[in-house]
Amino acid sequence: xTEATPLSGxxxxxxxxxxxxxxxxxxxxxxxxxxxxxxxxxxLRDDVPLPEVSQIDVVRHFVRLSQLNHxxxxxxxxxxxxxxxxxxxxxxxAARLSGFARIHPLQNPLQVQGAMxxxxxxxxxxxxxxxxxxxxxxxAAGAHGELSGILIMRKYHVDRGDARRTKILVPDSxxxxxxxxxxxSGLQVVEIPSNADGGVDMDALLEQCDDTxxxxxxxxxxxxxLFEANxxxxxxxxxxxGGLVYMDGANFNALMGIxxxxxxxxxxxxxxxxxxxxxxxxxxxxxxxxxxxxxxxxPFLPGPVVDMVEEGSDEEPPLYGWVMPxxxxxxxxxxxxxxxxxVRAYTYMRMxxxxxxxxxxxxxxxNANYVRARLRDIYHVPYDRICMHEFxxxxxxxxxxxxxxxxxxxxLMDFGMHPxxxxxxxxxxxxxxxxxxxxxxRETLDAFVAAMRQIAEEAHTDPDILHGAPHTTPxxxxxxxxxxxxxxxxxxPACGG
Amino acid sequence: MTYLPHTExxxxxxxxxxxxxxxxxxxxxxxxxxxxxxxxxxxxLSEMEALAELQGLSNANVDADxxxxxxxxxxxxxxxxxxxxxxxxxxxxxxxxxxxxxEVSQGTLQSIFEYxxxxxxxxxxxxxxxxHYDGATSLAEAVIMALNTVKGKDRKKVILSPAVHPQxxxxxxxxxxxxxxxxxxxxxxxxxIDDLADLLDDRTALLVVQTPNFFGQVEDLDGLAERVHxxxxxxxxxxxxxxxGLFKPPGVYGADIVVGEGQPLGIPMSFGGPYLGFFxxxxxxxxxxxxxxxxxxxDADGRRGFVLTLSTREQHIRRERxxxxxxxxxxxxxxxATVYLSLLGKQGLRxxxxxxxxxxxxxxxxxxxxxxxxxxxxRPFLKEFVVTCPKPVSEINNALMWDWDIVGGYDLAHDYxxxxxxxxxxxxxxxxxxxxxxxxxxxxxxxx
Numbered sequence: 001x002t003e004a005t006p007l008s009g010x011x012x013x014x015x016x017x018x019x020x021x022x023x024x025x026x027x028x029x030x031x032x033x034x035x036x037x038x039x040x041x042x043x044l045r046d047d048v049p050l051p052e053v054s055q056i057d058v059v060r061h062f063v064r065l066s067q068l069n070h071x072x073x074x075x076x077x078x079x080x081x082x083x084x085x086x087x088x089x090x091x092x093x094a095a096r097l098s099g100f101a102r103i104h105p106l107q108n109p110l111q112v113q114g115a116m117x118x119x120x121x122x123x124x125x126x127x128x129x130x131x132x133x134x135x136x137x138x139x140a141a142g143a144h145g146e147l148s149g150i151l152i153m154r155k156y157h158v159d160r161g162d163a164r165r166t167k168i169l170v171p172d173s174x175x176x177x178x179x180x181x182x183x184x185s186g187l188q189v190v191e192i193p194s195n196a197d198g199g200v201d202m203d204a205l206l207e208q209c210d211d212t213x214x215x216x217x218x219x220x221x222x223x224x225x226l227f228e229a230n231x232x233x234x235x236x237x238x239x240x241x242g243g244l245v246y247m248d249g250a251n252f253n254a255l256m257g258i259x260x261x262x263x264x265x266x267x268x269x270x271x272x273x274x275x276x277x278x279x280x281x282x283x284x285x286x287x288x289x290x291x292x293x294x295x296x297x298x299p300f301l302p303g304p305v306v307d308m309v310e311e312g313s314d315e316e317p318p319l320y321g322w323v324m325p326x327x328x329x330x331x332x333x334x335x336x337x338x339x340x341x342x343v344r345a346y347t348y349m350r351m352x353x354x355x356x357x358x359x360x361x362x363x364x365x366x367n368a369n370y371v372r373a374r375l376r377d378i379y380h381v382p383y384d385r386i387c388m389h390e391f392x393x394x395x396x397x398x399x400x401x402x403x404x405x406x407x408x409x410x411x412l413m414d415f416g417m418h419p420x421x422x423x424x425x426x427x428x429x430x431x432x433x434x435x436x437x438x439x440x441x442r443e444t445l446d447a448f449v450a451a452m453r454q455i456a457e458e459a460h461t462d463p464d465i466l467h468g469a470p471h472t473t474p475x476x477x478x479x480x481x482x483x484x485x486x487x488x489x490x491x492x493p494a495c496g497g
Numbered sequence: 498m499t500y501l502p503h504t505e506x507x508x509x510x511x512x513x514x515x516x517x518x519x520x521x522x523x524x525x526x527x528x529x530x531x532x533x534x535x536x537x538x539x540x541x542l543s544e545m546e547a548l549a550e551l552q553g554l555s556n557a558n559v560d561a562d563x564x565x566x567x568x569x570x571x572x573x574x575x576x577x578x579x580x581x582x583x584x585x586x587x588x589x590x591x592x593x594x595x596x597x598x599x600e601v602s603q604g605t606l607q608s609i610f611e612y613x614x615x616x617x618x619x620x621x622x623x624x625x626x627x628x629h630y631d632g633a634t635s636l637a638e639a640v641i642m643a644l645n646t647v648k649g650k651d652r653k654k655v656i657l658s659p660a661v662h663p664q665x666x667x668x669x670x671x672x673x674x675x676x677x678x679x680x681x682x683x684x685x686x687x688x689x690i691d692d693l694a695d696l697l698d699d700r701t702a703l704l705v706v707q708t709p710n711f712f713g714q715v716e717d718l719d720g721l722a723e724r725v726h727x728x729x730x731x732x733x734x735x736x737x738x739x740x741x742g743l744f745k746p747p748g749v750y751g752a753d754i755v756v757g758e759g760q761p762l763g764i765p766m767s768f769g770g771p772y773l774g775f776f777x778x779x780x781x782x783x784x785x786x787x788x789x790x791x792x793x794x795x796d797a798d799g800r801r802g803f804v805l806t807l808s809t810r811e812q813h814i815r816r817e818r819x820x821x822x823x824x825x826x827x828x829x830x831x832x833x834a835t836v837y838l839s840l841l842g843k844q845g846l847r848x849x850x851x852x853x854x855x856x857x858x859x860x861x862x863x864x865x866x867x868x869x870x871x872x873x874x875x876r877p878f879l880k881e882f883v884v885t886c887p888k889p890v891s892e893i894n895n896a897l898m899w900d901w902d903i904v905g906g907y908d909l910a911h912d913y914x915x916x917x918x919x920x921x922x923x924x925x926x927x928x929x930x931x932x933x934x935x936x937x938x939x940x941x942x943x944x945x
Contacts, residue, residue: 071589263531286770370514422597478794489791
């Protein structure tokens with residue numbers, strides 16, 4: 001007998017394997033329209049341990065799973081440093097046009113001129129928006145763009161015959177990907193402390209600036225959401241000792257039409273198309289992390305990149321071709337990058353133009369400052385001044401011991417909102433990194449402020465409600481320690497377990 | 498602006514709340530001489546106009562809706578079932594971030610767990626991560642993992658088969674250019690698996706083969722793992738996920754790491770991306786593996802749930818000592834593969850593989866009989882095979898495209914200079930017998 005269980009707010013969706021019944025399938029395939037060839041019996045496997053599920057059960061399973069997620073389309077998502085802005089629907093339609101979705105990367109370039117034109121323009125527009133001399137769209141994510149950028153800086157020095165340079169300077173407020181990308185490139189990380197204002201400590205920087213420096217990686221605005229007050233001095237110091245300056249472009253949403261990193265002297269930067277240029281995060285990718293460089297580094301870009309190999313005329317369109325930069329670091333990925341994300345970013349830029357992009361950045365900054373202004377009397381903001389697209393508050397009070405940033409975050413879920421980024425940057429205790437983005441209305445921001453103020457009140461009067469949170473999500477707080485200790489990464493019966 | 502909700506009244510009230518007089522006043526920290534630059538970008542279009550422009554660009558490409566495709570070489574024109582796109586368009590999936598907050602991310606986390614299970618099952622390995630960018634970067638991460646895993650300090654040699662995808666080998670070299678490695682095996686490009694095994698020594702960290710290899714042939718892996726392990730090195734196999742539905746998986750042959758391109762699993766060709774790098778290994782190496790991992794656990798009330806786990810390997814915790822810099826990976830493409838494998842299931846995946854097998858063999862035999870053409874059928878193959886042609890492949894492909902609406906096979910001379918006039922032809926379940934017959938007819942016409 002099947003037992004019936006009435007619905008409750010809490011949900012445990014079976015694994016797809018637990019829905020399996022021998023003999024079922026979700027898709028009927030045609031019979032062969034050619035004579036069957038003899039299969040090589042000695043090479044065949046006995047069994048493929050996959051589930052057997054009907055189509056409706058597959059659809060219901062994944063629809064029900066989707067309902068367990070919070071997404072931008074469901075509610076506010078102020079996850080700092082992730083730029084969770086609205087992902088326009090038209091982008092999805094554009095990327096699915098058959099002339100984009102159903103073309104092969106190794107086709108003769110004459111067959112794919114439309115796709116190559118799109119890439120050419122996107123390279124050009126990103127370069128224009130950033131003040132870089134050229135862009136390669138190949139990296140698949142921000143960290144991948146960083147790796148490319150560091151390899152470019154390394155190779156630039158090697159190519160000049162300067163092999164002594166092995167140090168990359170990284171401020172202590174940097175994203176973890178910065179030091180990790182450095183190590184992957186075979187270079188040494190030297191951490192630079194922040195000063196009292198949250199910027200780079202100039203004395204510490206100057207102490208490290210010597211002829212062993214490959215370059216500096218700097219996030220602008222930094223991870224506190226602040227524009228580096230000494231930006232010109234910092235860049236000047238590094239370049240003064242022969243180093244290059246890499247800008248982590250994760251926070252470029254604050255800068256479009258506001259300042260070109262190239263005008264500040266930045267030598268290399270990456271873009272996160274999945275942050276600034278509205279391509280969706282997909283629950284953890286796919287992203288796209290194009291890398292841009294100044295003139296002297298153009299020969300080192302990963303490739304191939306698209307170039308216009310013959311100019312057009314009144315009768316003939318221009319001809320686009322693949323070009324490998326002369327001293328390229330090589331390919332960082334098969335083919336040319338996450339093209340589907342390029343189509344979305346192209347669509348976004350095409351619908352904004354110069355004025356539109358500037359307004360995006362202005363409103364991102366306006367929204368962040370508005371939320372900061374309305375929370376700062378309740379939540380301590382350690383570097384409290386006009387911020388850029390995000391700010392960092394402390395999720396703790398001396399008179400509410402035992403309440404942590406994590407408790408505030410979990411409680412926020414009960415209000416239908418995604419929490420801010422927790423515990424980053426590392427230089428702020430109990431950090432709550434809040435990035436509202438420009439696409440949120442004043443009413444949404446006000447609702448967030450109201451929830452945060454109520455949570456602060458609860459922290460002082462009824463902290464248990466925070467410690468027990470979230471109360472309304474599909475599952476309650478999860479035991480992460482058990483997950484790491486018992487380590488179950490696979491459904492046992494399918495993995496011989 | 499379409500996506501900016503504020504009215505003039507909103508802006509005024511918000512600026513007042515902040516305590517500044519104008520938008521411009523928010524940007525005084527920016528050096529004045531660089532502030533508010535002009536951007537030379539085309540004027541903004543409405544959605545309607547932008548879509549028309551994009552349709553124009555799309556229409557300028559030759560796509561698989563209208564042409565018969567016999568081009569593979571790492572990207573495959575397999576049928577993508579309708580259900581997949583409908584699930585990918587659930588915006589609770591595609592507008593979510595990496596599932597750092599598990600209580601509101603169980604959909605993504607459980608999907609990852611199911612994906613990990615399916616990849617482990619397919620490859621015959623114990624654990625899988627949540628994905629890399631593509632097959633090539635998965636392989637590069639495998640090389641780095643092997644260097645960090647093998648015992649012995651001086652193991653800095655990596656042996657790559659010349660029959661591993663040329664672009665994958667290129668990516669390995671890019672990733673490791675600062676690591677002072679010795680990468681051997683793919684020169685000369687005629688090296689066989691036996692030749693590669695002869696290169697093993699006490700400095701070798703990893704040996705990499707691909708099966709079916711770049712030329713479509715199923716490699717003979719019997720005894721290889723034993724030789725690799727005897728030398729103290731690890732064996733990495735680059736695999737095709739459709740082939741894993743039919744043939745014995747690398748785990749059976751003793752592989753330590755199995756990587757590959759997941760694009761065949763319900764992901765469109767999309768001009769080279771976004772795709773899906775899969776990565777599976779033995780449980781004993783799990784802490785050396787890069788990438789995200791979903792693990793099973795329970796919530797405060799004892800209900801089953803899933804979280805990202807072993808994050809102490811990762812960059813946001815361990816920074817410069819992390820196993821990799823990877824952060825964003827290919828989440829939504831992983832979901833596509835999970836839905837694909839759920840839909841097709843045990844029988845369906847095998848049937849896709851068998852359809853590829855029968856059709857490619859029909860095509861190979863047919864082309865082999867054409868005057869001036871010969872097909873290398875000495876090793877078993879699944880969907881790709883090498884055709885030696887009577888004239889340069891580029892000339893043949895041009896004629897196929899302009900006169901026959903056919904996108905021909907890959908010109909192997911691009912990567913293997915000795916293979917002039919050799920075409921790598923790919924046949925999948927998406928190719929009909931009519932298309933194959935038309936290809937054979939066209940090959941005769943364009944070379945006579």
